[in-house]
Amino acid sequence: MSARHGSRPRVAVVTGAASGIGAETAALFRRRGWHTAGIDLRPSDTDLPLLCDVTDAAGIRSAVDEAAGRLGGIDAAVSAAGYYEEGIDVCDISRAQWDSMLAVILGGTVNTCGAVLPHLIGQQSGTIIAISSELALAGSATDLHYVAAKGAVLGLVKSLAAELAATPIRVNAVAPGPTDTPLLAADSLWRKPDYLATLPLGRLVRPDEIAATVYYLATEGAMYCGEVLSPNAGAVI
Numbered sequence: 223m224s225a226r227h228g229s230r231p232r233v234a235v236v237t238g239a240a241s242g243i244g245a246e247t248a249a250l251f252r253r254r255g256w257h258t259a260g261i262d263l264r265p266s267d268t269d270l271p272l273l274c275d276v277t278d279a280a281g282i283r284s285a286v287d288e289a290a291g292r293l294g295g296i297d298a299a300v301s302a303a304g305y306y307e308e309g310i311d312v313c314d315i316s317r318a319q320w321d322s323m324l325a326v327i328l329g330g331t332v333n334t335c336g337a338v339l340p341h342l343i344g345q346q347s348g349t350i351i352a353i354s355s356e357l358a359l360a361g362s363a364t365d366l367h368y369v370a371a372k373g374a375v376l377g378l379v380k381s382l383a384a385e386l387a388a389t390p391i392r393v394n395a396v397a398p399g400p401t402d403t404p405l406l407a408a409d410s411l412w413r414k415p416d417y418l419a420t421l422p423l424g425r426l427v428r429p430d431e432i433a434a435t436v437y438y439l440a441t442e443g444a445m446y447c448g449e450v451l452s453p454n455a456g457a458v459i
């Protein structure tokens with residue numbers, strides 16, 4: 223796919239663009255000639271850094287509208303904003319922890335899709351790629367609220383993909399395995415040598431490898447509809 227949409231460069235809107243997977247994804251699109259808007263709580267190294275909390279539906283709508291207006295449209299939206307909590311037994315997950323996790327992971331994806339879709343439908347082109355997690359495929363202990371929210375993102379992606387299948391708009395998910403970003407604390411269970419030794423590849427995935435998967439879906443993924451690509455170092459085979 224050309225990096226141009228008619229007379230303008232293609233445009234990617236990336237949430238969570240200030241760090242980790244979102245930052246690597248925005249950087250890759252930029253290197254390939256796309257213009258990028260980054261939505262995050264913090265400034266991102268993108269053509270149009272926008273400060274917004276993804277749980278704020280009106281804020282996301284206005285950030286996405288600004289990106290489309292200033293950059294000329296939207297060709298890809300990547301929903302990567304998120305956070306993680308591990309090591310909490312299910313009975314110890316508080317109501318506030320549940321609400322916050324669902325608001326950011328599921329609600330943030332809903333808000334991003336809701337803000338982007340009018341533009342994609344208006345153009346009759348474009349793609350949405352939501353970042354879920356390999357844990358949504360495999361299940362996990364002591365992080366149930368995170369895994370449930372990531373599983374809900376997959377349900378959303380598959381249903382939205384089906385609903386839009388008759389249009390040129392594609393919706394898919396990337397479900398990373400444990401990836402070397404600040405999201406995993408230095409003492410995270412997923413960084414322990416004992417855990418890494420259980421992975422066929424024996425290592426964490428790199429954020430640039432997740433970015434490459436996202437870019438592939440955005441540029442060569444026309445045959446995928448509600449697909450879940452999971453670069454996970456063999457955690458799920």
Ligand SMILES: NC(=O)c1ccc[n+]([C@@H]2O[C@H](COP(=O)([O-])OP(=O)(O)OC[C@H]3O[C@@H](n4cnc5c(N)ncnc54)[C@H](O)[C@@H]3O)[C@@H](O)[C@H]2O)c1
Nearest residue numbers: 238240241242243262263275276303304355400401403405
């Ligand atoms: N790192 C991993 O092992 C891993 C594995 C599977 C899935 N993921 C998912 O990948 C996505 C990116 O994670 P990462 O590893 O790059 O983490 P990260 O901490 O490096 O980056 C996350 C970014 O999201 C932003 N963010 C968090 N809450 C936000 C909010 N409410 N509104 C706007 N921005 C917000 C943060 O400011 C940060 O810049 C997340 O959805 C995460 O759950 C990560």
